[in-house]
Amino acid sequence: MLVKRLFLLGLALVSARAIAQDMPDMWTKGAATQKEHPNLQWFKDAKFGLFIHWGLYSKLGGNWKDSSYYGSGEWLQYRAQIPAAEYEQVADSFNPVDFDAAQWAQTAKDAGIGYMVITAKHHEGFSMYDSKVSDFDIMDASPYKKDPMKALSAACKAQGIPFGFYYSQFLDWHEPNGGGNNWDFDEKKKDYLRYYREKSVPQLKELLTNYGPLGIVWFDMPGGLTKEQTRQMIDSLRTLQPGCLFSSRVGHDLGDYRDFGDSEVPPVPIPGAWESIYTHNDSWGFIAHDMNFKAPGEIIRLLSNVASKGGNLMLNVGPDGTGKWPAYSVQYLLATGKWLKQYGESIYGTTHGLIPAQPWGVTTAKKQRLYLHVWTPPANGMLRVPYMKAKVTSVTLLGSTTPVKWKQLPEELQVQLPATLPDTRNTVLLVNYTGTQPDYSGERTQTVSTQYTQTEIPAIWAQTKGQAQNKLLTYSHYFGDWKHDNCATAIREPADELVFNLQVQDPGDYKIILEYACTDKMPVREAVVQMVGQQLSFLTLRTGEYDINKPLLYIQHAAGIVKVTQPGSQTLSIKPMTAAGTELFWLRKVILQPVR
Ligand code: H79
Numbered sequence: 001m002l003v004k005r006l007f008l009l010g011l012a013l014v015s016a017r018a019i020a021q022d023m024p025d026m027w028t029k030g031a032a033t034q035k036e037h038p039n040l041q042w043f044k045d046a047k048f049g050l051f052i053h054w055g056l057y058s059k060l061g062g063n064w065k066d067s068s069y070y071g072s073g074e075w076l077q078y079r080a081q082i083p084a085a086e087y088e089q090v091a092d093s094f095n096p097v098d099f100d101a102a103q104w105a106q107t108a109k110d111a112g113i114g115y116m117v118i119t120a121k122h123h124e125g126f127s128m129y130d131s132k133v134s135d136f137d138i139m140d141a142s143p144y145k146k147d148p149m150k151a152l153s154a155a156c157k158a159q160g161i162p163f164g165f166y167y168s169q170f171l172d173w174h175e176p177n178g179g180g181n182n183w184d185f186d187e188k189k190k191d192y193l194r195y196y197r198e199k200s201v202p203q204l205k206e207l208l209t210n211y212g213p214l215g216i217v218w219f220d221m222p223g224g225l226t227k228e229q230t231r232q233m234i235d236s237l238r239t240l241q242p243g244c245l246f247s248s249r250v251g252h253d254l255g256d257y258r259d260f261g262d263s264e265v266p267p268v269p270i271p272g273a274w275e276s277i278y279t280h281n282d283s284w285g286f287i288a289h290d291m292n293f294k295a296p297g298e299i300i301r302l303l304s305n306v307a308s309k310g311g312n313l314m315l316n317v318g319p320d321g322t323g324k325w326p327a328y329s330v331q332y333l334l335a336t337g338k339w340l341k342q343y344g345e346s347i348y349g350t351t352h353g354l355i356p357a358q359p360w361g362v363t364t365a366k367k368q369r370l371y372l373h374v375w376t377p378p379a380n381g382m383l384r385v386p387y388m389k390a391k392v393t394s395v396t397l398l399g400s401t402t403p404v405k406w407k408q409l410p411e412e413l414q415v416q417l418p419a420t421l422p423d424t425r426n427t428v429l430l431v432n433y434t435g436t437q438p439d440y441s442g443e444r445t446q447t448v449s450t451q452y453t454q455t456e457i458p459a460i461w462a463q464t465k466g467q468a469q470n471k472l473l474t475y476s477h478y479f480g481d482w483k484h485d486n487c488a489t490a491i492r493e494p495a496d497e498l499v500f501n502l503q504v505q506d507p508g509d510y511k512i513i514l515e516y517a518c519t520d521k522m523p524v525r526e527a528v529v530q531m532v533g534q535q536l537s538f539l540t541l542r543t544g545e546y547d548i549n550k551p552l553l554y555i556q557h558a559a560g561i562v563k564v565t566q567p568g569s570q571t572l573s574i575k576p577m578t579a580a581g582t583e584l585f586w587l588r589k590v591i592l593q594p595v596r
Helices: 002-007 041-046 056-060 073-079 084-093 101-110 148-159 192-210 227-238 296-308 327-346
Strands: 048-052 115-121 163-168 216-220 258-262 274-279 312-317 361-366 369-374 382-386 391-397 405-408 412-416 427-434 445-448 455-458 469-476 482-489 498-504 508-517 526-531 534-539 555-564 568-576 586-594
Touching (some): 041 312, 115 192, 148 163, 258 482, 296 327, 296 361, 369 382, 391 405, 498 586, 508 526
Parallel strands (some): 258 274, 274 312
Antiparallel strands (some): 382 412, 455 586, 482 586, 508 555, 526 534
16 A cells, blocks of 8 residues: 555645535545645646656557566556666667657647647656756667757647656666666665665756756655755745646655545545546556547546536557557547547546535536536436536536537426437536536435436445544556556445435336445355345355455446335435444445336
C-alpha cells in the first residue's frame, strides 16, 4: 500500500461542501490549511488534458534483447534491470526524425485538448530537452541534436494550448544518487539531497526558465524529502513562475491540485481542483505490441464521467521513438474532438453535476444549466431526471434543432427522447432553468427501473452499519496497470450490515446479483439479502487470494429474485446470518436486473 499512499498525496481540499457529507473520509478529507492557487481557474475549466510519455523507452517499445514486456513501457529499464551504462547506449541511436511539433499541437487542438503535459525526464533519467545540467540529454547524447521541447512549447503557444512538463523529481535510474536504481548503485550509499541539489532542482529551474510560461509542472513519485524540504524546493521554483501549477505528486500535500492514482476516478464528486489520469492503451510509454486502445466512445464516457464528478481527465499518448503517435491514438483522439465540437459546452467550464448518476448516465452543470449525458437511453425513450426542483424553462438536444417533449413534475423532470439519438455513445441534453437548483450529487438513493438492462449500484453507496466500512482496494492486472476498487469490507457479524436506499421506478421482478471478491482468508458463509420483506439467503463463493500485484477476481453471484409490486422507496440490505471472526466478502457492486 505504500505505492498507493504516495499516489494519494493529494492537495488539501478547499472546503467540505454539501456534496462531501456522508462520504467516506478518504475521498473528501483534506488539510484545508492551504490557500488556493490564484491561477487555478483555467485548469478547472480546461477539463481535458493531453499527457505525453516520450523518452528512450519509446524507442525500445517494451522490448529488450530477447524479452518483451507488457504494460508501463517507461519502466523497461527497471523491469529488465538494465545497467545504467548499457541503457545509456540507447541514446546513441535515438533520433526522432519524424517528430513534428506543429502536427502534435494541431492534433491536440483538433482533439479538443485544453492543456498538454509532456515528460521532460522520466525515471530513466534521460532529459528530452537541451539540459546544461546533465549530458544524458537529447542534445548531447543523441544524434538528433535539437531540442524538441523548444519546438513543442512554441507550437502549443501558437495553438493557445497551456503547456507543461512532467518531471520525475526523485527517481533517476541513471544517477548514483537518484532514487530507485538498486541494481547498479548501493542504496545505502545514496545521497538523495545531493541528487536534488545537483540534478533535479537545477533541471526544474531550466524547465521553468527556458520554455516560456508553463501551465503545469507535473511532479511524480515523491521521495527523499521532508515536508519542510519539499516546501523549500517549491518556494525556490515558485519565484521563477508564480503562475505555474504544481501537481500533488510533488509530495506532502503541497501541490496546487489533486491527482488521483494512475487510472483512478473517484466514486463521488470531489471539491477543489483535481485530475484523473488514464493512458490511451495499456501503457504510458510506447509499447509496440500494445493494441488495446480505448475507443472514442470509451474516451467520451470517461471524460464526461470525470467531469460529472468535477475533475479533469488527462489522457496519455505514447509516441514511438521516431516521433510518431500510434495511428489509433490520432484517429480516436480526433473522433473525440469531433464529439467535443458538438457537445463541448457540456464539458468545458462545467462543474460536477447536481443530480447523482442515473441508470441512463451522468450530469454536468453550469449556472442555471444542467447537462444530461445520455449513455444508455431507457427502452421506452422516457428519460426521468429525479431531484429537478428548479423551474425548467427549456430542454434541448445540444447542437441540434430537433425539439424534444418534456414535462416537469414536482419530483422529477421527464424528457421524451427521439427514437434515434444523434450520438449512440453520449448524446447530451441541455436543461435550462431559472432560480436555484439544490445540489443533490451526494444523494445516495439509487434509481432502479425496468427500462434498462440493469442497474449497477457501487458498494460505496451503501450505508455501513456496525464495523462495516468502505475500503479502496488497489491491485494490478499486469505491470503498472492499477485498478482501484471501492468495496464494502469488514463485514463479520449480522450487525455489520449494508443498507442501500433505492427508488424503484417500475414494479416487477428483479434479479439481485452481488459482485464480490471472497479471498482464501474468508471461509464460505451464509448471508442474506433483504428487500421488500423478502429474504434471499445464499452461501458465499470463493474467488481467490488478494495480492496487490495480481488481478483481484470478482464473482457475480445471483442471490435470487425479488418481486416489487409498488414503485417507490425501498431498501436493500445485506448481512451475514451469524457472527464470525472472518470477513464475509468484499462487495464491489449490487446489480438489479429486471427479469424479462
Ligand atoms: O508515468 C507513469 C508511471 O510510470 C508513473 N506514473 C505514471 C503517470 C509511475 N511511477 N511509479 N509508479 C507509477 C508507481 C509504480 C509502482 C510500482 Fe513497483 C512499480 C509497483 C510495482 C512496480 C516499484 C517497483 C515499486 C514496487 C516495485
